[in-house]
Amino acid sequence: MHDRDASPILSIRDLNVRFGRNAIAxxxxxxxxxxxxRVGIVGESGSGKSTTGRAIMRLLPPKAGVTAKKMAFCGEExxxxxxxxxxxLRGKEMALIMQDPRYxxxxxxxIGKQIAESxxxxxxxxxxxxxxxxxxxxxxxxxxxxxxxxxxxxxxxSGGMGQRVMIAMMLIARPKLVIADEPTSALDVSVxxxxxxxxxxxxxxxxxxxxxxxxxxRMVASFCDRIIVMYRGRIVEExxxxxxxxxHSYTRALIAAxxxxxxxxxxxxxxxxxxxxxxxxxxx
Amino acid sequence: MIRVEKxxxxxxxxxxxxxxxxEVSLSVxxxxTLGIVGESGCGKSTLLRSLAxxxxxxxxxxxxxxxxxxxxxxxxxxxxxxxxxxxPYGSLHPRHRIGTALAEPLRAMGYRDDQKRxxxxxxxxxxxxxxxxxxxxxxxxGQRQRVAIARALILSPPILLLDEPTSALDVSIxxxxxNLxxxxxxxxxxxxxxxxxxxxxxxxMCDRVLxxxxxxxxxxxxxxxxxxxxAHDSYARELFDASxx
Numbered sequence: 001m002h003d004r005d006a007s008p009i010l011s012i013r014d015l016n017v018r019f020g021r022n023a024i025a026x027x028x029x030x031x032x033x034x035x036x037x038r039v040g041i042v043g044e045s046g047s048g049k050s051t052t053g054r055a056i057m058r059l060l061p062p063k064a065g066v067t068a069k070k071m072a073f074c075g076e077e078x079x080x081x082x083x084x085x086x087x088x089l090r091g092k093e094m095a096l097i098m099q100d101p102r103y104x105x106x107x108x109x110x111i112g113k114q115i116a117e118s119x120x121x122x123x124x125x126x127x128x129x130x131x132x133x134x135x136x137x138x139x140x141x142x143x144x145x146x147x148x149x150x151x152x153x154x155x156x157x158s159g160g161m162g163q164r165v166m167i168a169m170m171l172i173a174r175p176k177l178v179i180a181d182e183p184t185s186a187l188d189v190s191v192x193x194x195x196x197x198x199x200x201x202x203x204x205x206x207x208x209x210x211x212x213x214x215x216x217x218r219m220v221a222s223f224c225d226r227i228i229v230m231y232r233g234r235i236v237e238e239x240x241x242x243x244x245x246x247x248h249s250y251t252r253a254l255i256a257a258x259x260x261x262x263x264x265x266x267x268x269x270x271x272x273x274x275x276x277x278x279x280x281x282x283x284x
Numbered sequence: 285m286i287r288v289e290k291x292x293x294x295x296x297x298x299x300x301x302x303x304x305x306x307e308v309s310l311s312v313x314x315x316x317t318l319g320i321v322g323e324s325g326c327g328k329s330t331l332l333r334s335l336a337x338x339x340x341x342x343x344x345x346x347x348x349x350x351x352x353x354x355x356x357x358x359x360x361x362x363x364x365x366x367x368x369x370x371x372p373y374g375s376l377h378p379r380h381r382i383g384t385a386l387a388e389p390l391r392a393m394g395y396r397d398d399q400k401r402x403x404x405x406x407x408x409x410x411x412x413x414x415x416x417x418x419x420x421x422x423x424x425x426g427q428r429q430r431v432a433i434a435r436a437l438i439l440s441p442p443i444l445l446l447d448e449p450t451s452a453l454d455v456s457i458x459x460x461x462x463n464l465x466x467x468x469x470x471x472x473x474x475x476x477x478x479x480x481x482x483x484x485x486x487x488x489m490c491d492r493v494l495x496x497x498x499x500x501x502x503x504x505x506x507x508x509x510x511x512x513x514x515a516h517d518s519y520a521r522e523l524f525d526a527s528x529x
Contacts, residue, residue, distance in 0.1 A: 044454040159324075188323040189481055190526045215454065257459035261487030261510050267466065268459035268488070 008033040009177050009209040010056065013070040017048070017055055017233075020063050026051050027233045034177065038203065038210045040220030042254075043230035049213045052230070053179045056211075057096050058086050074176060092122040095170035097199075099182040101162030105154040111138075112150030115169045122173035137168040141198055160191035167199055174206045181213045196223060217243065217254055229254070231276075250276055285475040286312040286335070286443060291344035293330050304330045306499040307344070314442075317469065317476040319490030321483055321523065327499040328479045329447055335477065336367040336445050349442060359393050366436035370448035372428035376420040382406075382431055383416030389439050405434040409464060426457035430464065437468060444469075446478045450485060462489060483527040487511075495520040 010033065017027040027048040032039075043049045054060050056071070058078060071078045073094065081089070090096075098104045106114055115134035119125050125133055131150070138146040141164040154162060163183060170178065180199060184192040200223065203210045214220050220227055227239040229251045237248040246252050253276070256269035293305040305327045312318045322328045333339040335346065340355045347353070348364040366389075369375040376385055386402045395401075403413045409430040420428055429449065436444055449465070450458040462485065468474060480486050486493055487510040495503040495517065503517035515521040 044456060189483070190323060190523055193526045217455075254455060257456045259459075259462070259484045259488030261484050262513065264488060264507070264511055267463055270460050270463060271456040 007075070008035045009074060010034040011070060011072045012056075012068060015052070015055060015068040015071060016066070017051055017060065018065045025233055026064075027055065030230075030233075030235055032228060032235070032238070034209045034211060036207050036209050037226065038200070038212060038224045040212045040214060040224035040227045041230060042214060042217045042220050042227055044215060044254075046232075047230040048233040049230050050181055051233075053096065053181050053211065053213050056177075056179060057090060057094060059096070091118060091170070091175070092173045093175055094177040094179065095173070095175040097163075097166050097170050097178065097180040097183050100186040101159060101166050102154065102186075104166060105162060107154050110151050110153055111157070111165050115165065115172060118169045119172050133172060134168075137172045138165070140202070141165070141168045142194075143168075159187050160195060163187060163191075163195050164198065167195070167202065171202050171206065175208060177209045177211070178203055179211045179213065182215070183212070184219075185214070185216075192219075217251075218258060285314045285316070285349055286310070286318075286477065287345075287347040288335070289345045291331065291334060291342055291346065293327070293334055293339060293342045295341070304499055305334070305342070308496075308499070308501055310494065310501070312475055312477060314475055315469075315473045316492065317478060317490045319486035319493040320477065320479045320496055321481060321486050321493060322496035323481065323523075326496045328496050331496075332367070332445050332447050332477060332479050336365055337362060338367070363393060363439050364441055365443040365445055366439060366441040367445040367447065368429075368432050368436050368449050371452050372425055372432050373420075373452070375432055376428060378420055380419075381416065382418050382420070382423070385420075385431065386416070386435050386438055389435060393439060401438060405438045406431075408437065408468070409434040424457075425453055426460060429453060429457075429461050433461070433464065433468070437472075440472070442473075443475045443477070446476060448480050449478070451480065451482060458485070465489070483510075483524065495523065 013031045015027055015030040016025055018025045030052060041049045041052060051060070055066050060066060066079065068079060073089070112131060112134050115137060116127065116130035119130040119133040120127065123133065135146050135150060138149060143149050143161065143164060149157065157165070183199065184195050187195060212220055212224055221243050228235055229237045229239065229248065231250045237246065237251050239246060243255055246255060253269065253271040257271060259268060288311070289309050290307045291305055292307050294301055294303045296302050308331065310318070320328045320331065330339060334342040337357045342355065345352060353361045383402050386405055387397050390401065391397055402416055406413055406415055411427060411430055423431065450461050453461060466489070469476060478486060478489055491507055493505045493510060494501045495505065497519050503515060503520035505515060505520070509515065513524060515524050
């Protein structure tokens with residue numbers, strides 16, 4: 001086992017994101033720390049979970065107003081960095097894996113070249129070495145015929161394979177922090193598990209931190225050490241143990257709304273949004 | 285209510301011929317809900333589209349309510365089964381008002397363009413009557429799926445074919461839509477065929493589940509099997525394990 005570094009990789013205090021002159025903040029007062037662990041961020045569409053991920057990578061459009069009391073990556077403030085400094089961080093120190101490999105891979109470049117590019121850029125390898133590193137990485141993500149896949153284009157491989165290629169590309173530089181934004185939502189159920197286990201294995205091996213962003217609270221619960229639940233741009237609850245311990249009414253409603261084959265109910269519980277909003281106002 | 289015998293669908297000719305559904309047979313009794321699960325490309329949607337009459341190239345025999353239907357269908361036959369599609373963003377015409385979209389099946393089937401029936405259909409799915417004047421982009425995903433359900437139910441068909449009706453929705457909205465479907469099923473004694481890749485949704489809604497792989501059914505599971513997590517076929521078991529991480 002690696003010895004665990006106690007200092008957090010990422011530390012965020014009071015992160016706020018506002019788009020344009022919109023009166024409603026997309027994210028308000030979000031604070032958390034990420035160590036060398038696996039943390040899940042769960043919420044419905046519009047809860048601000050993806051925006052949080054993008055704010056960490058500084059990938060939000062210029063019209064988004066991002067402010068924070070503190071947003072430190074390995075002790076360095078991210079918000080003060082120039083675009084050039086950020087480019088050196090992105091991909092090398094922190095990596096983002098997005099939902100659909102069909103959109104995030106370059107459609108006109110062979111797979112091998114795309115992974116090698118990442119190795120050239122971040123590891124400073126020469127082109128031949130980079131291609132070899134790319135091939136080794138494809139073997140690591142359990143692609144059975146790496147030489148054939150190296151020469152293929154993204155449209156020629158399946159979704160599960162595409163996501164493996166994305167993982168290979170993102171983890172080749174051994175980043176300290178991996179942000180996976182719904183990495184398995186576009187995949188079939190049977191492939192989902194393999195991709196998650198693979199991601200877990202590689203992240204553990206590199207001893208890095210992982211933020212898993214998802215709408216599926218049960219999947220996240222079985223996979224992560226800690227769960228952050230977001231609703232309307234705020235963190236409503238942080239769970240460290242099983243889902244049964246959930247305190248906040250939103251988290252409970254979210255769990256109750258999911259059908260469970262093993263515990264069938266006649267009607268699914270429906271969220272009482274009015275009550276939730278009142279509850280939120282009382283807290284705020 | 286539904287009986288299918290040796291339904292076979294293939295696309296393409298010669299070398300590029302692709303056999304999608306291979307001689308499947310099934311039957312669903314009145315008021316029952318049958319689930320079909322499988323991965324992408326297993327032929328589950330094609331099977332459902334053949335039942336709905338959207339796919340014309342099938343061979344075999346299909347009976348609805350004791351009456352045999354062919355590939356070309358008349359109004360009376362089309363009225364027996366209606367379909368709800370996966371993507372509520374794609375299945376409503378973006379420049380037609382909700383009222384127009386709901387009246388479309390009435391017009392197509394030769395009824396009078398009856399505003400009263402449209403408003404009643406909206407009310408039945410829990411939407412206010414003034415939604416009839418709105419455009420699809422003014423509705424949320426869950427509201428749009430409610431409209432799609434209202435449109436499928438406006439002809440009072442005895443059979444509803446559901447192709448991944450909630451996979452584009454958030455879990456809390458999914459719960460509302462699934463409850464709505466269950467209520468309508470009870471109220472009108474509807475027969476459902478529900479296609480999904482989400483075993484949890486299928487287990488919640490269905491009395492019986494068929495597991496499909498490469499165009500054939502490899503396993504049949506009852507509600508009790510689903511509750512206790514029993515699967516007879518190795519592929520079905522794999523699918524089970526994968527969905528309960």
